[in-house]
Amino acid sequence: MSKIKTIVNSWNEWDPLKHVIVGKADGTCIPAPEPALDAKVPEDSDMRGQFGPRTKDTVDKANQLLDNFSNILIKRGIKVDRPDPINFNQKTSTPDWEADTMFGCMPPRDVLLTVGNEILEATMSYRCRWFEYLCYRPLLKKYYDDDPNMKHESAPKPRLTDADYRKDYLSDKIGIQKRLKWTEDKFFVTTEEEPLFDAADVLRFGKDLVVQHGFTTNLKGIDWLKRHYKDHRVHAVNFPGDPYPIHIDATFTPIKEGLIINNPQRKLPKEQRKLFENNGWEIIDSAQPAHNEPPPLCYSSTWLSMNVLVLDPKTVCVEKSEVYQADQLDRLGMEVIPVDMRDAYAFGGGLHCCTADVYREGELKDYFP
Numbered sequence: 001m002s003k004i005k006t007i008v009n010s011w012n013e014w015d016p017l018k019h020v021i022v023g024k025a026d027g028t029c030i031p032a033p034e035p036a037l038d039a040k041v042p043e044d045s046d047m048r049g050q051f052g053p054r055t056k057d058t059v060d061k062a063n064q065l066l067d068n069f070s071n072i073l074i075k076r077g078i079k080v081d082r083p084d085p086i087n088f089n090q091k092t093s094t095p096d097w098e099a100d101t102m103f104g105c106m107p108p109r110d111v112l113l114t115v116g117n118e119i120l121e122a123t124m125s126y127r128c129r130w131f132e133y134l135c136y137r138p139l140l141k142k143y144y145d146d147d148p149n150m151k152h153e154s155a156p157k158p159r160l161t162d163a164d165y166r167k168d169y170l171s172d173k174i175g176i177q178k179r180l181k182w183t184e185d186k187f188f189v190t191t192e193e194e195p196l197f198d199a200a201d202v203l204r205f206g207k208d209l210v211v212q213h214g215f216t217t218n219l220k221g222i223d224w225l226k227r228h229y230k231d232h233r234v235h236a237v238n239f240p241g242d243p244y245p246i247h248i249d250a251t252f253t254p255i256k257e258g259l260i261i262n263n264p265q266r267k268l269p270k271e272q273r274k275l276f277e278n279n280g281w282e283i284i285d286s287a288q289p290a291h292n293e294p295p296p297l298c299y300s301s302t303w304l305s306m307n308v309l310v311l312d313p314k315t316v317c318v319e320k321s322e323v324y325q326a327d328q329l330d331r332l333g334m335e336v337i338p339v340d341m342r343d344a345y346a347f348g349g350g351l352h353c354c355t356a357d358v359y360r361e362g363e364l365k366d367y368f369p
C-alpha cells in the first residue's frame with residue numbers, strides 16, 4: 001500500500017523549509033494607474049505616470065537572480081516550484097472595472113497564504129493583481145491532486161469598485177507629513193466596503209496569526225481571516241511611521257522562536273508588543289539598510305534589507321549587499337547565506353516576497369499561551 005504523502009504543511013516563518021515556490025519575472029508590467037495603486041506609488045517615484053511591460057534586460061536580469069536563488073535552495077535540499085506566468089500586458093475586466101495591464105508573478109508571498117495543510121488565495125486589493133492567482137493554479141492543482149489532505153481555498157473575490165478606495169488618497173501630492181498622520185490615525189486608502197487582504201500582510205506564529213492593517217488589508221479583511229481560521233487567534237497590528245503601509249515583511253520579521261526584528265522607523269506600538277513580550281519574546285530594532293535609495297522603478301523602500309528568508313532557526317538568506325543586516329543576524333548566531341537579489345526588487349520585493357512556503361517541518365504550536 002502506498003503511503004499518503006503530505007505535500008503542504010507550514011505553520012510559521014522559521015521551521016526548517018523543505019519546499020517553496022519562487023516567483024518569476026517574465027512579462028512583469030508596471031501597472032496602469034488605478035485608484036488602489038495611485039495612493040501607493042511613492043510621490044517622488046520614477047514610476048509615476050508610466051506603465052507597461054518592463055524592459056527585456058531588466059526582466060532577464062531579475063530572472064537570472066531568481067533562478068540562482070532557486071539553485072541555492074535546491075542545493076540545500078529544498079524543493080523549488082515555479083509559477084506559470086500569463087500574459088500580464090493585457091486588459092482585464094470584471095463587470096465592475098477594467099484595468100489596462102496586470103502586474104506579474106514575482107512575489108508569490110503577496111498572493112498565497114499557507115497555514116498548515118491549506119493554501120489560501122488572498123483577495124488582493126489592486127485591480128491589476130485580481131487575476132494573479134492564475135499563475136499559481138497549475139501548482140495548486142498538482143498539490144491538491146497529489147496530497148489528499150491538502151486544502152486549496154480562495155477568499156471571496158472582492159468587487160474593487162471605486163467604493164473600495166478613499167478619494168482623499170487620490171491626489172498626487174499629499175505630502176509625507178499628512179501620510180504619516182493618516183497612518184497613525186489608521187486612515188488608509190482602502191475603505192471598509194468589503195473584506196480585503198494581501199497574503200503578505202500576514203505572519204504566522206503557530207496558533208497566532210499577526211496581520212498588518214494598512215493599505216492592502218482592511219479591518220474587514222482581518223475579520224474575514226478570523227472567521228476563516230477558527231482554530232487560530234488573529235491579531236491586527238499597525239505600524240505608525242510607515243507612510244505606505246503595504247505588506248508586513250519589510251517591517252516586522254520573525255527570525256526564530258522568541259526573536260523578531262522590527263524596522264526602527266516603524267515600531268510596533270507598545271500596547272501591541274505585549275503579546276510577544278509577555279511570552280518572553282524579544283523584539284529588537286533591525287539593522288539599517290545598506291542603501292539610501294531603492295533601485296530604479298521599485299515600489300518598495302530600502303527596508304527590503306529586512307525581507308529575509310529564514311531556512312531554519314539557524315540559517316537565513318539575506319540580500320548580498322545588505323551587509324549591516326547580515327552582520328546583525330550573524331551576531332545573533334545565525335548562519336547567513338548571502339543571496340544576490342537587489343536587481344529583482346523592482347519586480348515586487350525581496351527574498352521573503354519572492355517565495356511562498358509549501359512545506360516546513362514542524363507542527364502547530366502555541367507560542368503565546
Ligand code: ARG
Pocket residue numbers: 107109110200244245246247248249250251299300301302303304348349350352353
Ligand atoms: N512595503 C514594504 C516597504 O517598502 C515592502 C514590502 C514588500 N513585500 C512584499 N511581500 N511584496 O518597506
